[in-house]
Amino acid sequence: DAGVTQSPTHLIKTRGQHVTLRCSPISGHKSVSWYQQVLGQGPQFIFQYYEKEERGRGNFPDRFSARQFPNYSSELNVNALLLGDSALYLCASSFGTSNYGYTFGSGTRLTVV
Amino acid sequence: GENVEQHPSTLSVQEGDSAVIKCTYSDSASNYFPWYKQELGKRPQLIIDIRSNVGEKKDQRIAVTLNKTAKHFSLHITETQPEDSAVYFCAAIPNTGNQFYFGTGTSLTVIP
Numbered sequence: 652d653a654g655v656t657q658s659p660t661h662l663i664k665t666r667g668q669h670v671t672l673r674c675s676p677i678s679g680h681k682s683v684s685w686y687q688q689v690l691g692q693g694p695q696f697i698f699q700y701y702e703k704e705e706r707g708r709g710n711f712p713d714r715f716s717a718r719q720f721p722n723y724s725s726e727l728n729v730n731a732l733l734l735g736d737s738a739l740y741l742c743a744s745s746f747g748t749s750n751y752g753y754t755f756g757s758g759t760r761l762t763v764v
Numbered sequence: 765g766e767n768v769e770q771h772p773s774t775l776s777v778q779e780g781d782s783a784v785i786k787c788t789y790s791d792s793a794s795n796y797f798p799w800y801k802q803e804l805g806k807r808p809q810l811i812i813d814i815r816s817n818v819g820e821k822k823d824q825r826i827a828v829t830l831n832k833t834a835k836h837f838s839l840h841i842t843e844t845q846p847e848d849s850a851v852y853f854c855a856a857i858p859n860t861g862n863q864f865y866f867g868t869g870t871s872l873t874v875i876p
Binding site for chain 2: 691
């Protein structure tokens, strides 16, 4: 059974550009959460989606948006990239809205130059 | 919101010795406390967790203790091995919330 898959694994973008990151949850998991992990720090919560609806949002600007599709996969979009957006973006899936049984993907390493 | 503090930020131990990492949290409503291990360039992996109705949980060489009154919890690794070297993160989740609040991480090095 495949785990949480994220694509791409690495990405380099220029300031001001837009980026889309993708996540496929574990089969049967209906909840997807996104986290940003800046080098040397713990992951910071960005969004949680469950059954295609936003269930939680962290303290991130409106440049960050996300959505979840009928097959429970998800996209994270970031507009007007800043140097400070450089980070590892992690997706985690779970069966329901509680976060017991969280499983993280391997992440997308975004570098903004 | 919840605030999780983690200490120490770095820890070096000799192989075979024990390692202890401590976390404190601020929100008394938090009721679930997982620990994650993250090796360089890899995803965080759950190694042990504890719920607020339990004071201690053990899984082979790894144990977690929780003191709800003092709002702190600790990870204990006994008989450390070089493959235990990694960054360890604690986290807390309030029963009213849907997000993990992570600590800042502890870089553990086990010296052969």
